[in-house]
Amino acid sequence: MKHIIHISILLVLISCKEPTGIKNTQIIKNEPIEESIENKLVKEVRSWDIPNENTKIEILKSNISINDATLISRLKPFLNNKKFKIEETKLIESKFYKNCKDNIILRIEGKGLKKYYVKRTESKPKNYYPDFIMWVYEFENESQAVTAKKKILNAFKSSNGYCNGKEPNYLVLYDNKIIHLTTRAEMFRGYIIDIAEKIKNYS
Numbered sequence: 074m075k076h077i078i079h080i081s082i083l084l085v086l087i088s089c090k091e092p093t094g095i096k097n098t099q100i101i102k103n104e105p106i107e108e109s110i111e112n113k114l115v116k117e118v119r120s121w122d123i124p125n126e127n128t129k130i131e132i133l134k135s136n137i138s139i140n141d142a143t144l145i146s147r148l149k150p151f152l153n154n155k156k157f158k159i160e161e162t163k164l165i166e167s168k169f170y171k172n173c174k175d176n177i178i179l180r181i182e183g184k185g186l187k188k189y190y191v192k193r194t195e196s197k198p199k200n201y202y203p204d205f206i207m208w209v210y211e212f213e214n215e216s217q218a219v220t221a222k223k224k225i226l227n228a229f230k231s232s233n234g235y236c237n238g239k240e241p242n243y244l245v246l247y248d249n250k251i252i253h254l255t256t257r258a259e260m261f262r263g264y265i266i267d268i269a270e271k272i273k274n275y276s
Contacts, residue, residue, distance in 0.1 A: 117173045120236045128176050133221045135183030139164070139211045144247055144275070145189075151271050152191065155264070160204075161190040168208060170225055173232035179224055185211030205256040205265050215249045222251050243269040247276055 118125065145159075152158065167182035192204040212218045222244055229237055229244075241262040245252040252272055254265040 117232050117236075118176045120171055120173055120232060120238075123171050123173065123176065123236075124178060125176070128178055130178045130180055131224070133179065133181045133224065135181060135185035135210055135212055137183075137185050137211060137213055139185040139187050139209060141187065141209050141211065141250065144209070144250070144252075144272070147275055148268070148271070151268075155267070156193050156195045157191050157264075158194050159189055160192045161188075163188045163190075168210070170228040171231075171236045172224075172228040173236035174227070175231070177228075179228050181210055181221070203256070203258075203261045203264055205254060205261060205268070207268070208251075208253040208255075210251040210253070212249050212251075215246075218246055218249050218251050222246055225251070225253070241265060245269045245272045247272050 118128075124130075149159075165186045165188050167180055168186060169181070170179045171177075172179060187209045189207040189209070190204070191207060193202045196202050210218075210221065212221060226244055229242055240255050240257055241259060243254045243265055245254070252269075254269055256262065256265050
């Protein structure tokens, strides 16, 4: 009987012994499955994370009073033909764009900024009225306008084109001016394309 007890104890001890080649690793219950965001390499900042402590502000100055009377007088017959009307005109002090790639807020400010709200006078099917906004920025010369347009375009292209929202946007140069056309709905994109092409033909 004693021999049977000794054999049983021996078998228990053998079964408790650590298998060869396998180490006893401590399991951490709260070990994260993936790295925290702070430790990951992020190529571009997300739109909703701007501004942050590392965001830089770049200012583009429009130091001359805006003079877009010629542009508007040329556009009005085209707008009338398309059943559009300028509903509101407003001088603005500044306008900004986000660049998610470079973590920059691009701020345009000065005396040469104007905003136009344009709306169709006749409804389309299902009783909706297409509309769009036209921003006009005037610079001292065409060279400044070209440089500013490139910077704004880079901002729009950042974050796969979504850093400044999902609305359709078009930038057009007209002499020393930048024309920014935008609309609230994708189905209105065709209207601002027509306007953009018309302005291109004026240059």
